[in-house]
Amino acid sequence: MHRFTRILTRVVAPVGAVALAAAFTTASFSPAAADTAPAASGPAQNYLVLYKSGGSAAGASLAAIAQARGAVVQNYAQIGVAVVSSGASGFAARLQAADPSVDSAAATASFGVSLAGDAATDAADPVSPPTPAPGSDNLSGLQWDMNQIHAPEARSISGGSSSVVVGDIDTGLDFTHPDLAPNVDFSRSVSCLGGVPDQTPSAWMDDNGHGTHTAGTIAAAKNGIGIVGVAPNVKLAGIKAGDAAGFFFPEAVVCAFMWASTHGIQVTNNSYFADPWLFNCKNDPAQRAIWESERRAIRFAQQQGTTVVAALGNFADDLAHPTQDLQSPDNTTPVARDVTNACAVVPTEIPGVIGVTADGNKQFKSFYSNYGVGAANVMAPGGDSVLQRTAAAVNGRVLSTWPASRIGSCLRKVFDSGATYCYIQGTSMASPHVAGVAALVVSSGVTSPGAVAAQIMGTADPIACPDTAMYAFFPSVDNGAPQVCQGGTAYNSFSGNGQVNALRAIGG
Structure with missing residues (x-):
């Protein structure tokens, strides 16, 4: 479904299957005329x-x-x-x-909303000592992804601190889910749809499923049922910036980062690209307004102490060498357009953001994952249903929490103790693993976003470039280019500094 190209879960169709529409034109407008002509409504x-x-x-x-x-x-x-x-x-x-x-x-291609007051500033609480969260829950045996990044061993030392809050900027979260409810911070959860903060719980309830899935990977509780997240003792703030269809419009993205920065949220996970443009081109006036507004909001959040983690995307694109965009504008009819390095994917290519590529259970880049020198910082499990099915990952995908109200939209569902779970794949699933590790690092007392990023990248497990012949049938969706890995074992365009290691990141 089209929405999954926006919220970075499943892989999109090959290049040949992408339908292209005729190019559109924008009428010119004279500022002088604007002063004299009446404005049509x-x-x-x-x-x-x-x-x-x-x-x-x-x-x-x-x-x-x-x-x-x-x-x-x-x-x-x-x-x-x-x-x-x-x-x-x-x-x-x-x-x-x-x-x-x-x-x-x-x-921004959204609708007008009512004026609301400015959000109040809420300083972050001092970080209290982390506590261990050893052992497993009923579905832990299906979490090959957690084993791969040594999360169970890390949890035996630290499950995170309850004073650390991760803002999951997504489609909301199901705060009634038994594996999430113990960790939801209602005081810091919000809907930003339309660009205005709304803390009414029904406003930030997940009506898509995607946000609940990413939230479970970050911090599903160690409570005896279902799964266990990377950091099961930290708190979750659901920050709803994506609507039921999976659109993340600019005013919602700006609102989300401003909310996080003024409400003491130490880490944000971002498993999406900001609509309506996959690549925001700084040399286009309209797109520049979107890119620069979002960049300022993210930079402000980072200056207030918020570590920002983001998924690279699922188009098998080399973000260091973009040439064409077939996805935009994705809220209407996409039109093929040429792009250059003057164009960037938001938020993953904003400076200081930790960019995450996806791998599967065989620990090489997933066939769909974007990559690129400079864009890829670390790799984490996102699943690979084509090239990396194993005995541990029988369908290649990542299991996490899912809203009971949306279980019909899950193709590979699992039930435990009345709670619902779903298997899906994408860089969306990779990013929350890193956000969870970032929460563990912050819980250990490392709080500066730059220091958190350095700790995560410096303790990742290096992974050399794989034989790229296996990607021959999976060229870039946007320009048809073959996937090429550049760099050595210490750093390359597929895995960045390597696969994130939760145990090493906390000094274990």
Whole structure:
């Protein structure tokens, strides 16, 4: 299904199976005309407004927004970004003509929402000592992925600290699931759909399944049933930025990182790419507004002490050498377009983000996983149902928690003690393993995002480039290029610094 190309779970179709639509054009707009022509009205939609240094949606800028027939939905003055709703045609060009402090503005293809107050700042609690979480639960024997990164051995030393909170920026999480409920932090969970924080529990309940799956890998409780997460003693904040269809629009992504940075969340997991563009090109004004707004939000979160972990994606693309994008804009009809290194996948290619590729039980890169020198930092189990089925990984996929309300959407389901679980694969499944290890590292007292990243990368198990002949039938989905691994055992484009090792990361 199309949504799985966005939330980075299953592999997409080969290049030959991707349908291409005719190219579309954007009508030109004259700023001078904007001052004189009446603005036509249409359905309200959200815009990301990016201000130049020191600017924000206040004072004269607020008046300019009103003059251009817009209304502020949310103002993030800390990073010079505002979410603005308008139904006026040509709103972005009108605003830029009226306000010289505006760098750029771009529609986010979402809907307008009501204005809400700024989120309160909540400082992180001091990290309390971690506690062990030894032993296994009923389905632990199916967790080949945990064994592969030495999570059970690490848990016998540290299951994490209950004062550490991981924000799972995803489609929400099922806070009623028996394996998640003990660890859910309601005070830090939120929906960011539409760009406005909403802490009503029903607003951030998972209506997709993806977020519940990633949350279980991070911190499913050690409670005797089901599975055990990498860090079963840490807390989970469900930060819903993806809707039921799996779209992660820019205003929701910006809101999610601003929420994490102002609510004491030490680690975030990001198993998606920010819609509607797979590659956001900084040399395109509209895409630059999206890219720069998200970059500022992520950088602000990192400056506040939040370690950011992200999946690389499932298109078998070399992110260091992009040439074509067949996925965008994914909220309408994708159109083939040329891309260069001026274009980047958000959030995984934002500086300082820990980028994660996927492997299977034979410990080489999964056939679908993106890769690339500079983009790949570490590798973690994401599953591989084609090349890496084994006795331990009989279907090649990763097992984790799943909402009972969405069990019909799971093709490979498992039940235990009334709780529901699902097998799926993707770099989405790899990233939360690393986020869980990051939580263990923070629990050990290493809190700076840069130091956490260095600890994870410096203790990973090096993996040499495999024989790439096995990927002959799996070229890049976007440009048809063969998969080529560059580098040596210490670092290469497939595994980065190696496969994450939870035990070594905590000094075990």
